Amino acid sequence: MKVTTVTAAEAAARLTQHNDILILTHRRPDGDTLGSAHALCRLLRQKGLRAFLHHNEDATPRLAPLLDGLTAPQGFEPHFVVAVDIASEDLFLASCDVYRGKVDLCIDHHPSNTGYAREVLLDGQAAATGELIWTLAGLLGLAPGREAMHALYIAVATDTGCFCFSNTTPLAHRIAADCIEAGVDVHAVNREFFERKSHARFQIERRLFDTLRFYENNRVAAAVLERDFAESVGASGDDLDNLSTLIMQLDGVECAILLQELPQRGEYKVSLRTQKPLNASSICAAFGGGGHARAAGCTVRGDAVQCRDMLAREAVRQMEMPC
């Protein structure tokens, strides 16, 4: 499919030219894909359109409420399919495979977007896809309601690590200011996503630090989280979020790698974060993955220690390449 890049104004026009809209989110969804999708759904309904979210069975307990009341009923036939915050069809849920090659519009902020949709609204500088949805609201002539603002706050706050990561933009802060003024209980969101740690989470963090492995003079740090351990402490999906960010905090670390064992034994979801100038997306691309310059992912299979060492070696190799 030939992909066309559209402006925000064109995307807004496209959305209002159709009805019966289905909005897709990515597998192992984060606050941005679900928050942005929820907000977009509400905005389209404010415009009098019929819009629904495709159900997302991967949604963790703290994100699942973003789907409530908006998911497509059985037998719904969409006339327009929108993918939100999805960089590639490889990140589709299995239940969304039927829409491969059939996405009309993708709204995204990942520079690694593969251009799988017929048209794409892409801003690689945006802190979150939520910024694009906020911009679309203005172009649609809408003042988002409180629920849409609550969802947008989740989108921008989670993707910026509560306005802390290097991708934080002035717009992300201004959206947050508007959300507070719109009556969104941002502290409840902050507490849930950034402050509250379950006892299981604490045990996971301690495990990680007890088993962390360093390479290249402490510049690369990598850890493996085995499924057996996670289950033994009763960790939920939310407890396993953002662990690579934690490893990244260690003084001197320029590349943090977390291998998290998936349900299929011997398969690991990799979360990788970097400091400038190292490019996380480039490192993950070597293993068929991708993402952003400072945060990316991939999936690897094999022996945990060998995979961990392999990823660390690639990080070191790219560190030594001339910029």
Add this chain to the structure above:
Amino acid sequence: MKVTTVTAAEAAARLTQHNDILILTHRRPDGDTLGSAHALCRLLRQKGLRAFLHHNEDATPRLAPLLDGLTAPQGFEPHFVVAVDIASEDLFLASCDVYRGKVDLCIDHHPSNTGYAREVLLDGQAAATGELIWTLAGLLGLAPGREAMHALYIAVATDTGCFCFSNTTPLAHRIAADCIEAGVDVHAVNREFFERKSHARFQIERRLFDTLRFYENNRVAAAVLERDFAESVGASGDDLDNLSTLIMQLDGVECAILLQELPQRGEYKVSLRTQKPLNASSICAAFGGGGHARAAGCTVRGDAVQCRDMLAREAVRQMEMPC
């Protein structure tokens, strides 16, 4: 001294009616007192006034740069003394004792301000004193330079825990947005204050969690950090910052108490944080301290375990009081 509350406009007028201004900051200074003082000093100099910061010998390595080049020369005789972010003369440095009863203007955001200055600009709703300085900049007809903006970013970001705590306001976010647009390297600040953890810090955190004591069904959590342990891991002042925030993260905890042993053995600086509706300032007031509703402090003397239990008992007592 009879204290008069002034508006921001009156404070701005007062500042420009005088020259040879000395700006005081509190002992064990945080990002808000030093960041706000630095910004105010630069703004007054932009107005063509002679303004200096009183040296602050308690400044930790990561905050000390805020004093560089702005401290009062030996023999400087101020004609106007301004206290920034200081709630009480009890929080004066010993070297500032000479200014007790002599502060002309206090600019602060602590509801517990004791009214020790001749005039006070007080906004108990502000996320940080930095917001007041930013407002003063506008009233003084100034666009703050990048260094002032950098200092203001430190002020608002640290006092809100990187826009995470419940005191975060729309204005704090908008100041941050302006700072990013003014070219402040906010990520360098975020990394230094919120992301980077020294290896000493990690050991301190693990010690805390290994020795944490719970009360009242896990609703109160308290820990003691002995000076010997802190010294044994080579912890600096910066490594010991915000530890009570960490304890507060544990699921179910409504009051987090940290006792940190001071140089005088048997004396402890207490940092106490609460969830609504429990009032941290009220709990600390029972021991001669104060602060904000969600974060406050005091100093206690005696046996560590007894002090810890005493503080926890007061927290529980106030929990059980009808609201």
